[in-house]
Amino acid sequence: MSSVDAHPTIVYPHYVRALDEEKAQLPSSFPREYSEEFQHILPKLLQRGFHILTKLNNQKGNLSNISKNFVLSHPHIHVVILRRALDGAVIYLAYVGSHVQGPSGFMHGGATAALLDDCVSSAVLLSGPFAMTVQMNVQYRKPVPLNSVVIVEGYVEQTNGRKTVAGGKMYHPDGALYAEATLLFVRPRLVEPKM
Numbered sequence: 001m002s003s004v005d006a007h008p009t010i011v012y013p014h015y016v017r018a019l020d021e022e023k024a025q026l027p028s029s030f031p032r033e034y035s036e037e038f039q040h041i042l043p044k045l046l047q048r049g050f051h052i053l054t055k056l057n058n059q060k061g062n063l064s065n066i067s068k069n070f071v072l073s074h075p076h077i078h079v080v081i082l083r084r085a086l087d088g089a090v091i092y093l094a095y096v097g098s099h100v101q102g103p104s105g106f107m108h109g110g111a112t113a114a115l116l117d118d119c120v121s122s123a124v125l126l127s128g129p130f131a132m133t134v135q136m137n138v139q140y141r142k143p144v145p146l147n148s149v150v151i152v153e154g155y156v157e158q159t160n161g162r163k164t165v166a167g168g169k170m171y172h173p174d175g176a177l178y179a180e181a182t183l184l185f186v187r188p189r190l191v192e193p194k195m
């Protein structure tokens with residue numbers, strides 16, 4: 001297993017299987033204190049038609065390096081990525097650790113924006129050709145506590161030629177909204193940047 005594969009961002013086939021087992025075990029690298037909460041939340045997301053992505057790092061081209069990006073390789077943000085085939089919506093089930101602080105005890109707004117951008121970008125990139133964020137409007141509704149689990153949801157709203165409008169939400173597992181965003185993506189006219 002490579003060092004990239006060892007990072008908790010990678011989605012785990014054995015984790016899916018573990019959900020069916022009475023004594024489910026998360027990967028040893030996963031923050032223990034949130035194991036139970038993840039196991040509580042995941043079945044609800046699966047019921048909504050989301051499935052855990054297991055092959056993200058085997059994608060070719062612009063998604064081949066996805067696990068090395070700023071958010072997914074961050075040592076204090078742990079993400080399990082899910083996608084719903086029906087509409088291409090993506091969920092990042094994420095644990096936010098202590099080293100992404102903005103206001104004391106709460107997540108930095110830039111980190112919130114980065115998580116939203118990343119999740120929505122995944123929805124856009126997994127549903128269509130390569131595109132880059134050119135505009136992002138974030139509404140911060142409630143501060144996000146550090147050392148907590150959040151659900152980030154990204155979805156494509158409309159594509160018109162090279163432009164795609166997409167949206168995202170970050171919320172507490174009980175549904176309370178932390179932040180929401182509207183983003184504009186543009187498919188580059190010329191070269192596809194290597195990510």
Ligand SMILES: CCCCCCCC(=O)SCCNC(=O)CCNC(=O)[C@H](O)C(C)(C)COP(=O)(O)OP(=O)(O)OC[C@H]1O[C@@H](n2cnc3c(N)ncnc32)[C@H](O)[C@@H]1OP(=O)(O)O
Nearest residue numbers: 066069117118121122125132133134135186187188189190
């Ligand atoms: C899966 C995890 C992925 C993680 C990645 C997370 C997402 C990111 O962080 S992406 C990185 C941040 N974004 C960037 O660096 C993008 C920087 N911008 C660019 O490089 C260029 O604007 C680029 C390549 C996207 C588009 O350039 P180009 O191909 O020349 O397009 P251009 O002709 O200027 O614009 C195309 C259309 O988009 C519109 N447009 C371009 N930029 C904007 C903008 N900021 N706001 C509104 N409209 C815009 C143009 O007006 C034009 O519209 P129309 O066709 O109606 O005239």
